[in-house]
Amino acid sequence: MLVDDERWVRTALRYSITKLFPSFHIAHECENGLEALDWMKHNQADVILTDIRMPLMDGLAFIKQLRVSDYQNDVIVISGYDDFRFVQEALRSGVTDYLLKPVQDDELKHCLNQWLEKRSRSKKEEKPKTDTAAFPPSTIERVLQYIKETPLGEITLVETAKRLHVNPSYLSQLFKQHLNKNFVDYVTEQRMEEAKRLLSATSLRMSEIAERVGYSDLSYFSSVFKRMTGRSPSDFRKASRSS
Numbered sequence: 001m002l003v004d005d006e007r008w009v010r011t012a013l014r015y016s017i018t019k020l021f022p023s024f025h026i027a028h029e030c031e032n033g034l035e036a037l038d039w040m041k042h043n044q045a046d047v048i049l050t051d052i053r054m055p056l057m058d059g060l061a062f063i064k065q066l067r068v069s070d071y072q073n074d075v076i077v078i079s080g081y082d083d084f085r086f087v088q089e090a091l092r093s094g095v096t097d098y099l100l101k102p103v104q105d106d107e108l109k110h111c112l113n114q115w116l117e118k119r120s121r122s123k124k125e126e127k128p129k130t131d132t133a134a135f136p137p138s139t140i141e142r143v144l145q146y147i148k149e150t151p152l153g154e155i156t157l158v159e160t161a162k163r164l165h166v167n168p169s170y171l172s173q174l175f176k177q178h179l180n181k182n183f184v185d186y187v188t189e190q191r192m193e194e195a196k197r198l199l200s201a202t203s204l205r206m207s208e209i210a211e212r213v214g215y216s217d218l219s220y221f222s223s224v225f226k227r228m229t230g231r232s233p234s235d236f237r238k239a240s241r242s243s
Contacts, residue, residue, distance in 0.1 A: 001045035033062025061201040153214035200240035
């Protein structure tokens with residue numbers, strides 16, 4: 001996957017990668033880290049080439065969110081000469097390699113060849129998996145997975161029950177039994193966690209964040225956020241940035 005806010009950079013990378021590695025497939029292109037994270041909720045890429053300086057969510061915030069969310073993708077950073085201190089921080093976050101702009105074909109080829117060799121070694125070192133039969137996921141595990149993969153603004157008890165072919169009342173009781181909280185409270189907690197992530201890691205407006213997590217009324221979103229976190233969304237953003 002290619003992540004860069006400049007379209008010409010993505011176009012040049014796509015052309016070079018296709019020319020140098022015909023077997024590679026460019027799974028997706030994104031303009032910023034937030035867009036890339038949204039895409040990755042339902043898709044997969046083996047290696048990500050990302051810029052550092054991007055709007056909404058920059059490369060460093062994107063890499064940190066990948067690690068926090070436990071994504072195992074390899075990441076190669078693309079940066080300008082004046083971004084080296086950011087590159088150092090990215091390397092500390094576990095990125096595979098970095099390339100300087102403008103990316104030269106020989107450097108790109110060397111970098112991706114090294115990545116292929118590393119990937120090949122990792123596969124050989126993996127222990128053979130046993131053939132024990134896997135237990136099917138329980139209903140509650142399926143529900144939690146559905147909530148994780150679905151945009152928070154689209155989640156309701158009735159719709160979730162419908163998607164998983166269970167009765168809404170049964171689903172509500174199941175949540176209370178297994179998680180000691182009701183379905184609505186759990187979803188609200190997830191919405192607030194996502195709102196905190198967006199407030200601290202992006203430059204989205206408050207109204208945009210509210211809409212992304214399922215609130216069309218900004219004042220109601222702010223009220224719920226303050227009730228659950230003890231701070232208004234704007235105060236939380238200021239505190240997270242100052243720290």
